[in-house]
Amino acid sequence: MNAPLYPIEQLQLELPELDWITDPNRIERLSQDFSWFSPVLKRQLEGKVADTVVRPRTEDEIRRLVAACARLKVPVTIRGSGTGNYGQTTPLAGGVVLDMTGYGTMLWVRPGAARAQAGIRLHQFEKAALRSGQELRCMPSTYRSATLGGLFGGGFGGVGSINFGPLGAPGNVLGLKAMTIEPEPQVVELRGAEAMRMHHLWGTNGLVLELEIALAPAQPWLETLATFTDFDAALAFADALARAPGLAKREVAFFASPVPDHLTQLAQYLPAGCHAVLSLVAEAGEEALQAMVAAHGGTVTYRRTAEEVAKSNRTLMEYTWNHTTLHALRVDKNLTYLQTSFTPGEHVRQITELTQRYAGEVLMHAEFLRSMDGLLTCSALQLVRFSSEERLDQIIQEHRDYGVRINNPHVHIVEDGKAGGDLAPDILAMKARFDPLGLLNPGKLRHWPVAPRPAP
Template identity: 30%
Template sequence: MNDTPIAALEAELRELLGDRGVSVELAARQRASTDGAHLSPVIKEQLPLGLAELVAYPANAELIAATVASAVRHGIPITPRGKGTGNYGQAIPMAGGLVLDMSRARAITEVGDGFITAEAGASMSALEQAANAAGQQILMYPSTANSSVGGFLSGGSGGTGSIKHGSNSDGFVAALDVVHAVPNASLVHVAGEAAQPYVHTYGTAGIIARATVVTEPLQDWRGFFASFDTFEQAISVIREIGQLEPTPRLVSADLATLANALPPDPAIPTDRASLRAILDLSTVAAATALVEAAGGRVEDVREGAQASMRISMMSYNHPIEFLQKAYPDRYFHVEVSGDALVDRIDEVH
């Protein structure tokens, strides 16, 4: 910590952000240098991959820009960080330097007809709640629903809502206020197609400080839980359920081994394959008929945003995290897309 440029940057940032907005404490630097990369056995063997020398916590979009400008002037590497929930080391400061922790810049600044605007540190669940209060819903949110909007747009790709709306680069982003790594950095507003180069580029093209994403009219969702004797029965209907109209927000199915590792829930019975979905109320009867025709049974249908959020938090990478906790060093996540997930399941396993 005797590096003169770092010391000079620390002093400047304390003037800008206050003492609570800057930390050089080892524990804070270690927390800011860690994400979910331990889920990968390849990356886990290499950890730790970097340690921040300084952590800054700007409280709004304008201070994000000012912090970036200060770091660039002092020649200090910058690693932007949302909530640190990524699984692939995106938030690890491999070059040391400054970690720009944006979790305190979390204001939701506007909810309009068909859009919502928030600072980078606002959680996706907070955006969804604010949109719901206005009779709307965001097009999608990641399985880690408490991740930040800046982190999701920079390092995520899809999640709940992707069956209908695809990835977060498929028309989800209406506009961004970004910060470029230049000595006089300021907020740069980009909209429409001009915003797309900043999506899923991990902050390398520019750091997202504020985002406007698209919303749609709120639907009446239900959390749908079903179980089957075999996984083959579950996947025999998963595609049909996903093709119901209105389109489900999410459909997931897991082997009994994996379902047994999920958080205890009476709607996820032990030793049975589990299917979970977020369905429009109008499609629950059709989904029930499909499940029963395949030899399964409906365990529960739940109302309310929390039921949907619970199902989201047990989708995508999350079941693997639960599985790794239940069976350490035995399982890891493999990304497979397309119809192979259903048609070639034996090869996937």
């Protein structure tokens, strides 16, 4: 009698027409994301790899794969382009990494909304929207490679959040289509608040096939850097620009010294030791912008029109949000980062006091945005000079004791990170509904640990 086939071999024998990736080096690469931003996650996730990677191209291929995985009890970890930072695409239980980048068709664009398959790259989505005079409400700095499903499953906000808040704010995501993980997979449409029960859960409680999201009217954005010698003046300008009701804007980021010194590709525009404010403001508002910079004692050192940005294919958006961290890490590998939410109306004071408290150790980079309640505030992605895990934990706790929220980016359990505690009953019910066998990304939710692996 022949020995039973290992489940992965059985999958590949049953579904030979799928695009299987079996090269060990590619499997290792596709089992990772940008969790190496965190020295803690880099240590904890070392050596965690999938048994195989598959890149389906149609809903039917996904359905047949899911059905076979459910029947054979093979774990499934869903992946977009792997631009996240929490190890959400790193499988803790081996199994299959389901690469969705082959499933990326734009389905339709209508006034105010568009719908696409989850694997579409965001730059392709934006390009399609622009043809109708519209653009994404939320554009992560990784938009060239990031997927729509990846933004939904692991993203928070981005360029545009200064107007529309984080992606999870009501009205930004309109609906989705998802598939259950069971021997007879079901496809279900979820709308509104129900759809958001799968948001930012790293693909642990549902396989999202399509997403329908709201759009904004497109504008020609002027990209600028304004530099300052005084911290208070730079922060006051950034806050005034963010609050200015008559100035249409898509992005305002504040970089306290010495953060600009780490943006070496922009060094000619950032004098050593300066504080800087990066902005995307509607071209029609340039005169008002220039006047505000001058009133705060700053200097515009970089200016590109929308046409110039399009021709050069280079944009300041790729120096914002966690791209700032990426650029800094290329200069100093001893850095890591935090994710901090400030209190609306108190954010300027909090940024100032925390910058002074941790001078030289925690370097301030703040992104202006609207809160879930529509209030103007900041979310910081501070750079941290890493010395030890114990010191990092101490800094996080001190921030919380001070009264600001830390969404810990150094953990790989959903509840320990952005969720900030136990998940709501309706989210747990969604998990039970769409993943009754507990096969989706096991080990990332507190009550769904990694099961013992079957012997080969």
